[in-house]
Amino acid sequence: MGYHIDTGLIKEKFKTDCECPLCEIRKVAEEQFLHEFLNDAVMADDCRIEVREKGFCKEHFGKLFSGRNKLSVALQMETRLSAITDLFSPVKSAGQAKKRAAQVNKSLSRCVICDLLDDSMEKYYKTIAQLFAREKEFFNSFYNCKGFCLPHYAKLLEYSSCAGIMTKEYLKALTDVQSRETARLNGELKAFCVKHDYRNANAPLGNAETALPRTGEKFYGKND
Numbered sequence: 001m002g003y004h005i006d007t008g009l010i011k012e013k014f015k016t017d018c019e020c021p022l023c024e025i026r027k028v029a030e031e032q033f034l035h036e037f038l039n040d041a042v043m044a045d046d047c048r049i050e051v052r053e054k055g056f057c058k059e060h061f062g063k064l065f066s067g068r069n070k071l072s073v074a075l076q077m078e079t080r081l082s083a084i085t086d087l088f089s090p091v092k093s094a095g096q097a098k099k100r101a102a103q104v105n106k107s108l109s110r111c112v113i114c115d116l117l118d119d120s121m122e123k124y125y126k127t128i129a130q131l132f133a134r135e136k137e138f139f140n141s142f143y144n145c146k147g148f149c150l151p152h153y154a155k156l157l158e159y160s161s162c163a164g165i166m167t168k169e170y171l172k173a174l175t176d177v178q179s180r181e182t183a184r185l186n187g188e189l190k191a192f193c194v195k196h197d198y199r200n201a202n203a204p205l206g207n208a209e210t211a212l213p214r215t216g217e218k219f220y221g222k223n224d
């Protein structure tokens with residue numbers, strides 16, 4: 001299953017008012033994969049082999065299940081279930097049981113959609129660094145965004161060398177933006193705390209009202 005990296009999507013999400021444009025990009029990519037897995041096209045041989053080997057994580061099973069095509073999900077789960085029957089053969093000792101427990105846990109540790117998403121996000125991290133080095137306009141929107149969640153901040157740091165000769169400038173912009181925007185969020189959190197004091201009960205909350213959930217997004221990324 002190929003994935004086309006959409007530079008238009010990057011530019012659009014960097015102009016969106018949010019705590020992390022990468023979380024917004026990931027959401028779009030995830031929706032596209034979920035759509036494909038709910039489509040019959042997913043029953044192509046190569047995809048079937050992947051589903052058989054890895055299956056889905058709990059979160060992605062839940063997202064597939066809440067989609068419209070239950071038959072497609074059932075067929076894929078049937079494929080996956082038939083691949084794990086060895087886990088249920090007789091166990092003859094406590095030592096073997098420990099081994100089997102590890103195998104059972106391992107069978108739950110992979111996800112075909114998570115793997116596809118990780119692959120495409122890696123391309124986005126690289127493309128963002130390249131766009132920064134190449135396009136003045138993107139340089140500006142990068143500098144003016146509201147920063148990144150910590151997991152995505154780490155990823156952008158990791159792939160910074162993709163900015164080539166502009167790597168130093170890229171790292172400066174990345175850390176400047178992150179430090180400025182963390183201070184901004186901290187200010188909003190302080191305002192939230194002050195305005196929750198009963199003496200300030202009538203003061204308008206403004207941006208501070210959503211400061212706490214946005215702090216969660218800043219730390220852990222956006223999950224929905």
Ligand SMILES: [Zn+2]
Pocket residue numbers: 020021022023024148149150151152221222
């Ligand atoms: Zn993020």
Ligand SMILES: [Zn+2]
Pocket residue numbers: 056057058059060111112113114115
């Ligand atoms: Zn997953």
